[in-house]
Amino acid sequence: MKTIKNVLAILLVTVLLLSGCGAGNKSGYGSTVAATYGGNERTVYLDEANFWLRAGELSYGYMISLYSQIYGIDASTFWASQSNRRTQTYDQSLKEDIMAEFRQIFILLDHAGEYDTTLTDEDLSRIDKTISDMKSSYGTALFDEAVIGSYSDDALKESLKTRAQALKVWHGVREQATTNVSDEECKSFTIQYFRMDDTTSVKDGDNEIKGQAIGELLERLLKDGKTFEEISKTYSKVYTAKESFRRSDDTQTSQLFTIGKDMKDGDVRQFTDNSGEKSIYYVAKCVSADDADAAAAAREQLESEQKEAHFNEVFAEWQKSAKAFSVKGAFTQLPLPNNAN
Numbered sequence: 001m002k003t004i005k006n007v008l009a010i011l012l013v014t015v016l017l018l019s020g021c022g023a024g025n026k027s028g029y030g031s032t033v034a035a036t037y038g039g040n041e042r043t044v045y046l047d048e049a050n051f052w053l054r055a056g057e058l059s060y061g062y063m064i065s066l067y068s069q070i071y072g073i074d075a076s077t078f079w080a081s082q083s084n085r086r087t088q089t090y091d092q093s094l095k096e097d098i099m100a101e102f103r104q105i106f107i108l109l110d111h112a113g114e115y116d117t118t119l120t121d122e123d124l125s126r127i128d129k130t131i132s133d134m135k136s137s138y139g140t141a142l143f144d145e146a147v148i149g150s151y152s153d154d155a156l157k158e159s160l161k162t163r164a165q166a167l168k169v170w171h172g173v174r175e176q177a178t179t180n181v182s183d184e185e186c187k188s189f190t191i192q193y194f195r196m197d198d199t200t201s202v203k204d205g206d207n208e209i210k211g212q213a214i215g216e217l218l219e220r221l222l223k224d225g226k227t228f229e230e231i232s233k234t235y236s237k238v239y240t241a242k243e244s245f246r247r248s249d250d251t252q253t254s255q256l257f258t259i260g261k262d263m264k265d266g267d268v269r270q271f272t273d274n275s276g277e278k279s280i281y282y283v284a285k286c287v288s289a290d291d292a293d294a295a296a297a298a299r300e301q302l303e304s305e306q307k308e309a310h311f312n313e314v315f316a317e318w319q320k321s322a323k324a325f326s327v328k329g330a331f332t333q334l335p336l337p338n339n340a341n
Helices: 004-012 046-058 061-071 075-080 090-109 121-138 153-175 211-223 228-234 255-260 292-320
Strands: 033-037 042-045 188-196 201-204 207-210 239-246 268-273 280-288 325-327
Touching (some): 033 090, 042 046, 042 090, 046 090, 046 153, 075 090, 090 153, 090 292, 090 325, 121 153, 153 292, 188 211, 188 228, 188 255, 201 211, 207 211, 211 268, 211 280, 228 239, 255 268, 255 280
Antiparallel strands (some): 033 042, 033 325, 201 207
């Protein structure tokens, strides 16, 4: 089951990689049933389902472009090819996901009376802004009549309001969780580092150096008091980043974590990670061996994970008594890509 964060993330649409769209006859979408829940208790019409399908379709823009460059296939071939679920095409997988969103939202709304789902003025303003931002960013690529027919802003607003209410149920269930996170679990350290491999090359005076030799040079500069920012200006080809790690995180197996957790404030170390197909060279400096801000972020993350686990338990029980959900052929037969309409 998709987590509710994924289900309702479309409410906060921020990244849609858009593709071209073609024309089609969508005049009857507003009266054509795409799915029902609980008999006719809740009905999804084809215009609403089509809108979210097209938004989902556009999110595959980058992948389609990548497949086109690597394999030389067009969008139609992509949608007809097998997804990572193997038994489905990308077309079938996307449509299943869109309908899973509707079903999960309706199950949440079955329990709306147990939680405060009142939409505040701030909520409504956020929804208006979401629509405005989508139109400003994506324009006719999503909102053109050839793409979504006569689906109106008012209809989209009602759809977003429904999703926002479901989100409040999700939040309400999570907040009922009992969280138990100790200070020891949250202790964190932060390191900044350079990372390179044997293909990385820079100029050191008149000489070109690579891989580990670069690491030795950068280690020397850091120990001489140069900052990462100063070094990066000169050696911009070398990747640099800053990361925080929770000390008790038993999922971490990287050399960066293993060595970093033993470093003290200001320590500089060069080391090699040979765990992959090629050697990776690091030069790391400990920014803070006991980072209070990182510990606070770790606590928030751990508590969120416990809340999500509680939600998943509750939702699993709700699903057992959920009403029948039926997807109609009008939806499953919608062609992808959109320019095939």
